Amino acid sequence: MISTWTIAGPYGATTDELLVAFDRARARRVLVCPAWFDEANKLRRFTVEVMRRLDAAGIDSFLPDLPGCNDSLAPLGGQTLAGWQAGMQAAATTFAATHVLAIRAGALVAPAHLPGWHYAAQSGPKLLRGLIRARTIAAREAGREENADALMEWGRAEGLMLGGWTLGAAMIRELESAEPALAEGQSDIAQSQLGGNGLWLRAEPGDDSAQADALAGIVAGSAP
Amino acid sequence: MAGILGKPMNSIPTIPSEAEAAALDSELKGLIADVLGLDPAQAAAFGPDSGLFGHLPELDSMAVAGLLTEMEDRLGIVIEDDDVDGEMLETYGALRAFAQAKLASR
Structure with a gap:
């Protein structure tokens, strides 16, 4: 479940970044673009809980770290939005993703060629x-x-x-x-569709199994 | 003590209706509970003198930023940097008075 993936950096260099994946070679493969910065911490557990539910529903999912995030050896200060967009594009190819689930600012790097969802997208x-x-x-x-x-x-x-x-x-x-721009085949998921309040609002990282059920349900129910 | 004719003593000059003031009060308490992950009962028990910034361990600068952004979104107000000072965040009553004044000046 926890491994690494290799991403090409500028100037031909490559770096290994953390990857959390539920990969059982199933037909539906969801690339997860996580929230950023402090929201990434607050939503980390929730994000993986959603992935566990997708796994149980017969859907593969992939949560790749981008360079500069979490345990990455690449300095965050050298990262660019364009670089992260290219990184998520590369991840989509590497994992043969069929859908994308972008969370909060993750919507800014969601590959446009994948159908999927922007959950509570942030500008x-x-x-x-x-x-x-x-x-x-x-x-x-x-x-x-x-x-x-x-x-x-x-x-x-x-x-x-x-x-x-x-x-x-x-x-x-x-x-x-x-x-954040919705590409063809992508739709917004508003916080109100999950019930309760967004966990990114909390001062501390939290968890909400009912919200995780709701988000996974929307993804599992509407993924063709 | 309750004011004459049952009016609250802490009415501010803009004089919102009691219903408006009560709605703002419950909205603001709900918002603080959401942002800080407090038990709604704890937030509901806030009085004008209840301490916020510097008194609640959950309320650090990042949480204050989140609280202000959420106030803007839910109350439909714009909070300028210059509006934000320690006094306005020190007690629940000060924060409510600030929100009330912002709403009145829309």
């Missing part, structure tokens, strides 16, 4: 806004004054450390205008 500007806000609040608490506009200006040129994540200048510039 780049909203993601940045939350991270910048957390930073200005933390600064204020520490007795320093930081301004969101000035931080963004600096970030576009030099990159920024936001919420403990080092984001490169290119990534910040790309996220400023990144909107």
Whole structure:
């Protein structure tokens, strides 16, 4: 279930990244594009719980780490949105995915050629806004004054450390205008369809078996 | 003590109707419970002087950012960086008064 996958980096280099997979060579194979940054931690258990339910429903699923995430040896600060999009595209090919399930900001890197779902998709500007806000609040608490506009200006040129994540200048510039787009055969799943509130809202990582049942049910029920 | 004619003592100058104020109160408490993963009963018991930032261990800067973003989405308000200060986040009453003022100025 837990292994690695090899992804080609720039300049011909390759890196090995973590892979969580339920692969029993079945017809339906779902590529999971997870949430990002702090939301990735908060939704990790929920995401894998959904995959366990898909497995029980006879559907394979794959949750690949992208370079710079989790245990990756690649520095996060060197990653770009375009690079991550290419990475998920490569993952789709490597695992012969037939569908994609993108969660929150994962929708920004969902391969467009796969049918599937965007669960509670988040835009780049909203993601940045939350991270910048957390930073200005933390600064204020520490007795320093930081301004969101000035931080963004600096970030576009030099990159920024936001919420403990080092984001490169290119990534910040790309996220400023990144909107999730539904490709043909893809549809939105709103939080209201799962019942309850999104687990990414919580201050701490959580779990909700009823929501996992609901999301897996939608995927299993509507995957052709 | 209750104010004259049963009006709450802590009415703020914008004077929302009691029904509006009660709706905001329950919305805000529900929102805090959702974001912080609190028992809804604990949030429902919040009074104006209940401590928030600096008093609830769950409420760190990332959680405050999440709370403000959720307030914007659910209440339909826009919160500027300059609006955010320690005072507004210190107690439940201050946060509610802030939300009420934002709603009134829409």
